[in-house]
Amino acid sequence: MTSELSTAFHSAFASLPLVAILRGLRPQEAVDIGKALYDAGFRLIEVPMNSPEPLESVALLAQSLPRDCLVGAGTVLSADVVAQVQGAGGQLIVMPHADTEVIRAAKAAGMICVPGIATPTEAFAAVKAGADALKLFPAELVTPTIVRAMRAVLPAALPLLPVGGITPDTMGEFRAAGVAGFGLGSALFKPGMDAATVGANARRFAAAWNDA
Helix, strand or coil: CCHHHHHHHHHHHHHCCEEEECCCCCHHHHHHHHHHHHHCCCCEEEEECCCCCHHHHHHHHHHHCCCCCEEEEECCCCHHHHHHHHHCCCCEEECCCCCHHHHHHHHHCCCEEECEECCHHHHHHHHHHCCCCEEECCCCCCCHHHHHHHHCCCCCCCCEEEECCCCHHHHHHHHHHCCCCEEECCCCCCCCCCHHHHHHHHHHHHHHHHHC
């Protein structure tokens, strides 16, 4: 990760450590929904690769949003996709798993990488490969009790982000266990939602984080 991108990532995380997961986003709605998220304070956005024409949506978001908003792809399953995301203007690689080949490819490309982990073994392998943060997935499996146990042995500065079933009402217990932020999926965005609805959802999540 370049020094400039590292600074941008840490700045975005400090501003609001919530990652918008736009699974099912269509390119024709990407700009409006991206702006609604940005206006609500979001600075980290991913478009999962199993969305319709995901690279086009990544490109549109990267082009239309201010430079302090980091855009990338989620559900990245292979190293060759990393280059495709970077070519579309993406800076962020998010994975559901801890494939060290993909992590190393992302880091070699100078990108931010947030792999998914569910065990300490996966976590330490991902850290060794260069992960910038860890996605605790699925959050229904990696409970707050397990988060506390992992937090006791993982590097103190390493951000942990639960993903899966997170709502404004379920953030508090995870936060008390030591997580640094969250990845937000269907409670924030579902296919068919308009930008106004996504913006309202985003403001509720931001308020829940800030009020905590």
